[in-house]
Amino acid sequence: MTQPRTIEDLRTEIDQINRDLLKLLSQRATVVAQIGHAKTQEGRPNHYDPAREDRQLRELEELNPGPFTGATVKHLFKEIFKASLALEESNDKKQLLVSRKVKKEDTVLDIDGVKIGGDSPPIIIAGPCSIESEEQMEQTAEYLAGKGVKILRGGAYKPRTSPYGFQGMGVDGLIIGSRVARANKMLFITEVMDTRDVEVVSEYADILQVGARNMHNFALLREVGRARRPVLLKRGLSATIEEWLYAAEYILSEGNNEVILCERGIRTFEKWTRNTLDLSAVALAKQETHLPVIVDVTHAAGRRDLLIPLAKAALAVGADGIHIEVHPNPATALSDNEQQLDFAGYDQFSDALASMLKLPVRV
Ligand SMILES: C=C(O[C@@H]1C=C(C(=O)O)C=C[C@H]1O)C(=O)O
Structure with missing residues (x-):
């Protein structure tokens, strides 16, 4: 009979999953930033795309293997979308001529x-x-x-x-x-x-x-x-x-x-x-x-x-x-x-x- 795994051992596995998730999230954020840049180049006034977010949520809900409920999965991904959008917009703002990020010193x-x-x-x-x-x-x-x-x-x-x-x-x-x-x-x-x-x-x-x-x-x-x-x-x-x-x-x-x-x-x-x-x-x-x-x-x-x-x-x-x-x-x-x-x-x-x-x- 196999021994149940210790909490210590399980936590080590979680730590590794965290590292993998973080890597994937960062990878995702890099792609999001590229999409954001492309939108700015195209002159799209809005980075927010609710239809695209909705399609992703539906697909994820269908693919959800559990044990999280569909609602929980959606909630987690919505947070990811929100952070992604903020990233796109803050990168974009950096390029605004009025921004302090472009010109640090006060205009006199x-x-x-x-x-x-x-x-x-x-x-x-x-x-x-x-x-x-x-x-x-x-x-x-x-x-x-x-x-x-x-x-x-x-x-x-x-x-x-x-x-x-x-x-x-x-x-x-x-x-x-x-x-x-x-x-x-x-x-x-x-x-x-x-x-x-x-x-x-x-x-x-x-x-x-x-x-x-x-x-x-x-x-x-x-x-x-x-x-x-x-x-x-x-x-x-x-x-x-x-x-x-x-x-x-x-x-x-x-x-x-x-x-x-x-x-x-x-x-x-x-x-x-x-x-x-x-x-x-x-x-x-x-x-x-x-x-x-x-x-x-x-x-x-x-x-x-x-x-x-x-x-x-x-x-x-x-x-x-x-x-x-x-x-x-x-x-x-x-x-x-x-x-x-x-x-x-x-x-x-x-x-x-x-x-x-x-x-x-x-x-
Ligand atoms: C990355 C995009 O921009 C925003 C962020 C999304 C995301 O994180 O998946 C989806 C739609 C947009 O609100 C995109 O349009 O694909």
Whole structure:
């Protein structure tokens, strides 16, 4: 009669099976990585192939000799597929131009001496939602320049929810914005919404803005990627971080490396704020990409009473700057009159943030 095998002996056999399994898993992973590479070469947007996974699971269930149940075998293989997919995607991400894996050091923009990103002090981009008149822009620019703000914003083309809302002054607005910014030694940033306007907006603006609603407008992303101006790319209203970074990749892939990412809050179930500021996205974008990241606190919450704490939080997680809307008389503003700050409001904001922004504190 043969003696039953000892636990020790059985464990030695298990150890050998583990080594064999590991070898097979690694072999499988090498093949998976090749498939992943081939998919990227073919330009397939998705590495995940549920139909292929399903076919494999069915076959494995049929072949299953036991003693594991079919459900257990499926569960184990699903884990293998999940790890395989993650491997494919992480290899793929390595090749993204926005990724820190491709460029380790922070991208620092130097726009006529104004530095954004890296170790530069955080920047403020401020100004009204819409350019409404020469006088409104002059008052705002003069005031903001006096507060040390170097970048003046103002929309000439407005993405309004209703087609009957104020649509912006167009080229007349661009002329005002650029003239007033220059007169106050500021840079001028404004939104471009249409591929046909990229050329004219580039003529007047120092920085082009792609708004949240256009983050998925791939033709526009490509066009600003070919423009000779830095681009501020807002995160879409319901865009994942991955979609946002891919949108930036569109711009870089056309040869324009000067991209600033801007988190502006995302749509959630929450109603007490207009959007939910996603601070993890700021920290993650800083970690995963080499691009400067700023936070639009005005749209993030859609309410003035949260601007200071949200801006502090944004800078605390590593944002390279703050975007904020300021209007000489918000009550009469032609757009966003609920959330823009007046000059007294900006004074408070600026004082509260002074130490974090490395600005002189008022005495
Ligand atoms: C390896 C592939 O990519 C993914 C991983 C799979 C796997 O590990 O078997 C299957 C389908 C895809 O979700 C593939 O498409 O074959």
